[in-house]
Amino acid sequence: MATEKNEKMEQIVSLAKRRGFIYPGSDVYGGLSGTWDFGPLGVALKRNIIGLWWKLFVEDREDMYGVDAAILMNQKVWKASGHVDTFTDPLVEDLETRQRFRADHLLKDAGFPVDGLSLDQMTQLIKDNDIKSPNGNALSEVRTFNMMFKTTVGPIDDEASISYLRPETAQGIFTNYKNVLDSFYPDLPFGLAQQGKAFRNEISPRDFIFRSREFEQMEIEYFVDPAKWEEAFEHWRQQVWKWTQALGLPDENVHELEVPEADRAHYSKRTIDFEFDFPIGKEELLGLAYRTDFDLMNIQNATGRNMDYTIKGTNTKFVPHVIEPSFGVERAIMAVLTAAYTEDEVNGETRTFLKLPEHLAPVKYAVSPLVRNKPELVAKAREVYSALKAKHGAVMWDDNGNIGKRYRRQDEIGTPHCVVVDFETLENNTVTIRERDTTEQHRVSIEELIK
Numbered sequence: 001m002a003t004e005k006n007e008k009m010e011q012i013v014s015l016a017k018r019r020g021f022i023y024p025g026s027d028v029y030g031g032l033s034g035t036w037d038f039g040p041l042g043v044a045l046k047r048n049i050i051g052l053w054w055k056l057f058v059e060d061r062e063d064m065y066g067v068d069a070a071i072l073m074n075q076k077v078w079k080a081s082g083h084v085d086t087f088t089d090p091l092v093e094d095l096e097t098r099q100r101f102r103a104d105h106l107l108k109d110a111g112f113p114v115d116g117l118s119l120d121q122m123t124q125l126i127k128d129n130d131i132k133s134p135n136g137n138a139l140s141e142v143r144t145f146n147m148m149f150k151t152t153v154g155p156i157d158d159e160a161s162i163s164y165l166r167p168e169t170a171q172g173i174f175t176n177y178k179n180v181l182d183s184f185y186p187d188l189p190f191g192l193a194q195q196g197k198a199f200r201n202e203i204s205p206r207d208f209i210f211r212s213r214e215f216e217q218m219e220i221e222y223f224v225d226p227a228k229w230e231e232a233f234e235h236w237r238q239q240v241w242k243w244t245q246a247l248g249l250p251d252e253n254v255h256e257l258e259v260p261e262a263d264r265a266h267y268s269k270r271t272i273d274f275e276f277d278f279p280i281g282k283e284e285l286l287g288l289a290y291r292t293d294f295d296l297m298n299i300q301n302a303t304g305r306n307m308d309y310t311i312k313g314t315n316t317k318f319v320p321h322v323i324e325p326s327f328g329v330e331r332a333i334m335a336v337l338t339a340a341y342t343e344d345e346v347n348g349e350t351r352t353f354l355k356l357p358e359h360l361a362p363v364k365y366a367v368s369p370l371v372r373n374k375p376e377l378v379a380k381a382r383e384v385y386s387a388l389k390a391k392h393g394a395v396m397w398d399d400n401g402n403i404g405k406r407y408r409r410q411d412e413i414g415t416p417h418c419v420v421v422d423f424e425t426l427e428n429n430t431v432t433i434r435e436r437d438t439t440e441q442h443r444v445s446i447e448e449l450i451k
């Protein structure tokens with residue numbers, strides 16, 4: 001089973017590179033571990049996913065406000081949030097090669113439950129069970145490693161100029177809570193949403209885009225009356241299911257994991273990790289956390305600015321509590337590719353295709369002339385292509401190779417419809433549409449198609 005799973009992962013990685021979805025970062029220079037570049041189809045898929053999220057959770061709702069904060073933030077943000085002190089992973093070193101690994105990952109790979117273990121307990125387990133590094137060498141003691149990328153801002157390199165590439169988008173939301181409150185004075189509950197880059201110096205990035213050092217998050221901080229947090233938590237639990245369904249992920253491959261207290265982030269009073277059956281195993285797709293008033297109180301204490309919300313028309317005021325659904329873009333992409341990757345048999349041959357939901361497919365229609373050497377056919381096909389492109393945007397011109405090869409190529413990138421202009425088109429203005437999922441073909445008039 002494990003090999004089968006790894007095979008599927010390899011097939012997805014290979015298709016993603018071959019067909020222009022996702023390339024290793026800085027590939028031509030030998031790569032940069034934990035970074036990935038999105039090619040023409042990858043960026044289209046990514047934008048479709050982000051756009052869907054924004055539509056569902058910002059545009060379609062009355063209680064949400066979008067923000068787009070700077071990636072570089074005042075270092076005080078990360079001190080107050082606890083990231084400078086506690087945003088760490090357990091690290092061990094190969095004593096021969098000095099290569100570094102995540103202790104909890106090595107222990108998990110060796111079959112040990114790791115949840116809630118202290119550093120000392122991990123060190124002890126490694127010793128007692130003589131666990132070696134993947135290179136077969138002895139391992140050091142386990143210590144913590146802070147995952148934030150440190151940098152300096154401005155021309156003077158001193159303590160005061162230290163900043164960090166943000167490890168989560170959430171803090172850019174909390175720091176703007178008061179601004180939005182003052183500009184819009186929204187009714188409670190209300191949410192702020194942000195999508196953008198986050199950076200974590202992961203000790204061992206792995207599993208394709210699943211664990212990267214640079215990735216994107218889509219986060220919501222939903223501010224609620226502390227007495228009503230459970231209701232809001234339940235609302236967002238349902239919304240997360242709505243999201244996984246909108247991504248086309250089968251319900252049976254999505255699992256809720258109620259995170260026990262010992263394993264929750266320091267700020268969380270309740271967390272559900274939503275896991276997905278990736279080819280690498282059941283792993284976290286996104287998280288839903290009750291962050292209490294932890295972040296707003298930290299800001300209030302650190303800055304002296306009052307973070308109270310006053311219920312309109314009353315003197316009742318309090319610092320709101322927060323429900324946070326935190327979505328990862330790369331993990332959504334990996335889940336979508338996993339769910340969409342399909343093999344079937346067509347005319348006795350194995351066919352690979354991406355059964356992407358139409359609203360996520362990077363290309364909705366591919367348009368081809370049946371043959372390339374008949375100028376009237378090409379001209380007619382160009383006309384159909386331009387009209388469809390004006391309407392849908394995501395339309396590809398494809399006249400490479402024979403028609404069978406074009407279908408295979410479009411299947412592999414998940415194009416739901418291939419439109420072919422043939423000799424009959426010149427006579428009666430109808431075209432053939434070939435459907436990706438069924439491989440069935442039918443004729444429609446150009447007029448109907450464009451409509």
Ligand code: ATP
Pocket residue numbers: 200202209210211212213215216217284285286287326327328329330331
């Ligand atoms: P993990 O336990 O897998 O490291 P996490 O619990 O640290 O993840 P959160 O801090 O809850 O992750 O981040 C919220 C979301 O951001 C995750 O559910 C995931 O979708 C995404 N994410 C976090 N770290 C990475 C990463 N290194 N690469 C890609 N996506 C990530």
